[in-house]
Amino acid sequence: MENLDEHFEKYLSEFQPRRPRALPEPAIDRQIRLRRLAAAAAIAAALGASVWSGWKEQASQKAPDAANNRSAASREQTPRRTLSIMELTRLAVENPTDLDAALEAAQENRLPRFDRRDSALHVLAME
């Protein structure tokens, strides 16, 4: 009897009921899309906030450095004033140490000429 039932069950299962039309996707898709959009917006906001705060922090750290660098650069880039022969002579008379410093500073920019008669070194050498 059970064998008979099994055969008949198999026969019955050869008949397939009509598959109902698909459930509408948009209702669910809209929900999913809204959730995804909200998640994307939240992620974008979080990323934006973190990038902005990082940038702000970096900028605030750089500001004093930049100011220091600028002042250092301006100190370095300020052209050393070229001393005239009269000033050099006065320095040589009044304060030879300052003369040495002034000459060392000047030689960074230009090498004084020794061969010219009116050059400071020539005059000093003569003295």
Next chain:
Amino acid sequence: MLNAEDVRVLYDKHGPALVAYACSFATDAAAAEDVVHQVFLRLLSAPVQTPDVPVAYVYRAVRNAALNARRNGQRDAPLDSNSSVFERGNGNREAALALQHALAELPEEQREVVVMRVWSGMTLEEVTAATAAPLNTVASRYRYALEKLREKLQPYRKK
């Protein structure tokens, strides 16, 4: 609580069987399909608290909706002899229609058990859980249903 994904899984697995089941209460296959579709659309739009066996809930919901539709005169037309809810691989339309009619003539309890078992792929234990009837009762209903269907479909099986 059934979420949208659960509803879709139920629809994919039991939708065709539910259409066959609803066809016994509805006026034709198209009306049965409408009923099943509407029940699942309602489930999608408003999650409901279902019992432990969701399939039992949807069978009950489909049955009630089909009876309501019939009572309200929706698609109140005579059963279309060309509208079969079943299809068979070898295209035996007569046998498919005979099966549909034979199912409709079964007592409701027997029809429910045979549809759940054969087209929803449920075990007798699962049918027992879904129908809240004792296992012996379910097994008896199933056996009686098969006997009646076998008798009605005998002429078509020989073809």
